[in-house]
Amino acid sequence: MADWLAARGDDLVLYVRLSPSASTDRIGAPFEDDAGQQRLKISVTAVPENGKANKALIKLLSKKLKLAKSSVEVVSGHTDRNKRLSLPACADRLAEFQNILGS
Numbered sequence: 001m002a003d004w005l006a007a008r009g010d011d012l013v014l015y016v017r018l019s020p021s022a023s024t025d026r027i028g029a030p031f032e033d034d035a036g037q038q039r040l041k042i043s044v045t046a047v048p049e050n051g052k053a054n055k056a057l058i059k060l061l062s063k064k065l066k067l068a069k070s071s072v073e074v075v076s077g078h079t080d081r082n083k084r085l086s087l088p089a090c091a092d093r094l095a096e097f098q099n100i101l102g103s
Contacts, residue, residue: 018057027041
């Protein structure tokens with residue numbers, strides 16, 4: 001199991017390093033940050049103001065994972081590049097999401 005994606009009860013927790021103002025929306029490779037936390041690199045073209053980058057992140061993930069946008073929630077890191085997201089009631093899809101996002 002990847003440390004950047006973990007089951008917590010019925011939910012999944014996703015740890016992300018977001019790069020806003022990128023040239024393209026893209027899900028990159030997992031990596032370990034300076035604190036030793038595994039994170040998934042994600043880039044979005046949206047600017048980091050007024051929640052635009054977070055909205056673009058949610059849109060990208062919901063499209064890639066075929067989830068409703070309302071089911072992807074930024075739990076922490078609203079104004080930080082390092083974010084923790086919750087995917088409610090998705091624990092049974094852990095392996096599937098790991099394959100989709102980690103490839």
